[in-house]
Amino acid sequence: MSKWTRREFIRGVLYTGLGARLSDFYDQLNTHPKVPVVVARNEKIKNLRDQDLKKACRKMIEEALLALSGAKNVKEAWEAYLPGKGHVGLKVNNERTRTERQVAEAVAESIVAAGFPAERIIIFDRSDFDLRLGGYEINRGGKGIQCYGLCRDEWHGATWEIENFSRQTYKVNGQSIRIGKIVAELCQLIINLPVIKRVRVVGISCALKNHFGSIDNPISLHGADLNKNIALVAALEPIRSKTKLTICDAVKNYGEHHVGIDGIIVSKDQVALDYVAAGIMEDYLGSNLKPPATFIQEAAKIGLGTDKQEEIELKNIYVS
Amino acid sequence: MCHKRLGLIIAICLILFMHCQSNKNIVSQDLFPKFPDGGDVPEFFPINDGYLFSGREIFAYIDGDGEVVLEYKFRAVKAREYRFRDSNQSINIDVYAMDGPEEAFGLFSLYRSGGEAVNLGNEAVMDPYQIMFWKGKYLVKVSTYDNSSEMQASLEKMARLMADNITDNGKRPRMVEALPNDFLDKSSITYFHGPLAFQNRCSLLKGDVLRLGSETEAVYACYKKDDASLEVIAISYPSERVAREVWQAAVSVLNPSILDTENWRMQVSQGGVLSGIIIKRKNMIYFFLPLVLKEQFFLNFIDHFIKTFAPANYIN
Numbered sequence: 001m002s003k004w005t006r007r008e009f010i011r012g013v014l015y016t017g018l019g020a021r022l023s024d025f026y027d028q029l030n031t032h033p034k035v036p037v038v039v040a041r042n043e044k045i046k047n048l049r050d051q052d053l054k055k056a057c058r059k060m061i062e063e064a065l066l067a068l069s070g071a072k073n074v075k076e077a078w079e080a081y082l083p084g085k086g087h088v089g090l091k092v093n094n095e096r097t098r099t100e101r102q103v104a105e106a107v108a109e110s111i112v113a114a115g116f117p118a119e120r121i122i123i124f125d126r127s128d129f130d131l132r133l134g135g136y137e138i139n140r141g142g143k144g145i146q147c148y149g150l151c152r153d154e155w156h157g158a159t160w161e162i163e164n165f166s167r168q169t170y171k172v173n174g175q176s177i178r179i180g181k182i183v184a185e186l187c188q189l190i191i192n193l194p195v196i197k198r199v200r201v202v203g204i205s206c207a208l209k210n211h212f213g214s215i216d217n218p219i220s221l222h223g224a225d226l227n228k229n230i231a232l233v234a235a236l237e238p239i240r241s242k243t244k245l246t247i248c249d250a251v252k253n254y255g256e257h258h259v260g261i262d263g264i265i266v267s268k269d270q271v272a273l274d275y276v277a278a279g280i281m282e283d284y285l286g287s288n289l290k291p292p293a294t295f296i297q298e299a300a301k302i303g304l305g306t307d308k309q310e311e312i313e314l315k316n317i318y319v320s
Numbered sequence: 321m322c323h324k325r326l327g328l329i330i331a332i333c334l335i336l337f338m339h340c341q342s343n344k345n346i347v348s349q350d351l352f353p354k355f356p357d358g359g360d361v362p363e364f365f366p367i368n369d370g371y372l373f374s375g376r377e378i379f380a381y382i383d384g385d386g387e388v389v390l391e392y393k394f395r396a397v398k399a400r401e402y403r404f405r406d407s408n409q410s411i412n413i414d415v416y417a418m419d420g421p422e423e424a425f426g427l428f429s430l431y432r433s434g435g436e437a438v439n440l441g442n443e444a445v446m447d448p449y450q451i452m453f454w455k456g457k458y459l460v461k462v463s464t465y466d467n468s469s470e471m472q473a474s475l476e477k478m479a480r481l482m483a484d485n486i487t488d489n490g491k492r493p494r495m496v497e498a499l500p501n502d503f504l505d506k507s508s509i510t511y512f513h514g515p516l517a518f519q520n521r522c523s524l525l526k527g528d529v530l531r532l533g534s535e536t537e538a539v540y541a542c543y544k545k546d547d548a549s550l551e552v553i554a555i556s557y558p559s560e561r562v563a564r565e566v567w568q569a570a571v572s573v574l575n576p577s578i579l580d581t582e583n584w585r586m587q588v589s590q591g592g593v594l595s596g597i598i599i600k601r602k603n604m605i606y607f608f609l610p611l612v613l614k615e616q617f618f619l620n621f622i623d624h625f626i627k628t629f630a631p632a633n634y635i636n
Contacts, residue, residue, distance in 0.1 A: 096382045199384035200430065200520050212383060219379045222387055254449045256433055291519040
């Protein structure tokens, strides 16, 4: 049962107690299984920098993980995701914006604290070029947490660094693409670390669209079918099965190219997370999204997750 | 002898190739105004010479929005990063070189969203992390990730230096200048050509039905009086024939509640509520979309707009 628009739902639940009570009331009327999306916030975080920012981010991330999993402690919460062998990839977004380095490092360090080797964690994006623009330091093969791009060079859509992509080609709506080896071969777990940004082509970019930075020829998927293609790329094996967790950086509010709510948003369901992100963007803009981000519905249609308000359990956490 | 000839051919090819490459770079670099140097703002120093992305290479820089930029007549974007001497904070300058001032204004008008108007270039908006302005054939974005007051001052200083380095002012498109001024919310004006930009302003109809593209020109504006407000989109087609064909396609897709074929006017309702009036005149198609409906103001305004809006590309 859906009583509110997406924008009203987000505003109601995130910002007013009334929203939470009404949400509880509708919950009693519904028998749908709920998909949790956790929003952890700390109103002081906007003024923090460097190590203080990283520390505060880690606290929010760990509290959110506990709320999501119901685990007794953070180590146990991570153990539900971490692979016995292979690597863990953290897919950041540094295209015309950036996933805060402190957010990515806080996730990585929390995983290390849970007993996972730092050298088997890779913070990655389309290219070294993108990562440097985002303020990351490249570490390819050195000690500690790894950080490098699918390609070393500037990314030009169709890359010539073909050796960094899977041999296997994947069909997406008639186009052949390859997936970066970091995702296709090296990592057993991908943690998606997107931001919420407005894009004029499809309304917003967040979790689902972030996977365009893991393939070799995103340009070929633009055009009239872009919404559908965003859903299809996220549904590709191995992207679909390896992306078990999304931690959205909504820490700082840089404007519509990176909307923040003093917090992070965590979910196992990327479609539900994008639904919430779209509502946050609408609340920021003060109007419905134009164009309306139909890739969220496309993704729900092919079974990637839910875009139904009544199936989403939005949990608020305040961390001090 | 044969080897010598082969060597000569390879050498000539190599020289020709290098010549082409260097010309390509020179042409591209010449597109841009001078960027601030190390000495211009003492607290900042450039950490690179700037990266250049021309034509479809835009996807390398902004995959998400590349298509929207390409709906305008876009040449190249140059991005340069500057680092603060006393910390790792940085400022980025992106300069989009367009075919002409109309296109620079168009892209600015699409990207403009909130922010405080500041007196810089031809028009500028500023928020805590970015200043965006257009001047001549350039759209310029100066941005940072730090909102401290020192950084704000540096951001503005950098933006002013960049604006001073652009000598031509350029003018807004004539279609924009032709908009009636009464009740006009000037910050809402958007000039565009393509379907994606249209979809950023109107959800009534898909852009492809309207056959929008490089040959069409369109302007969006919002008008407000007291508590009534409405949006207007005027699209200019290259010929009356095309406008007529688009009108007919729109009629079949929109299924209007009232259709006045004699006066090329249709009224579209959704759930019994008026959602728009669409009118064709010569090579123009107009959308009037009520946001807050005060019927008499709305109907009077439509007549007023059609009578007073006279863009240069209106085919009489």
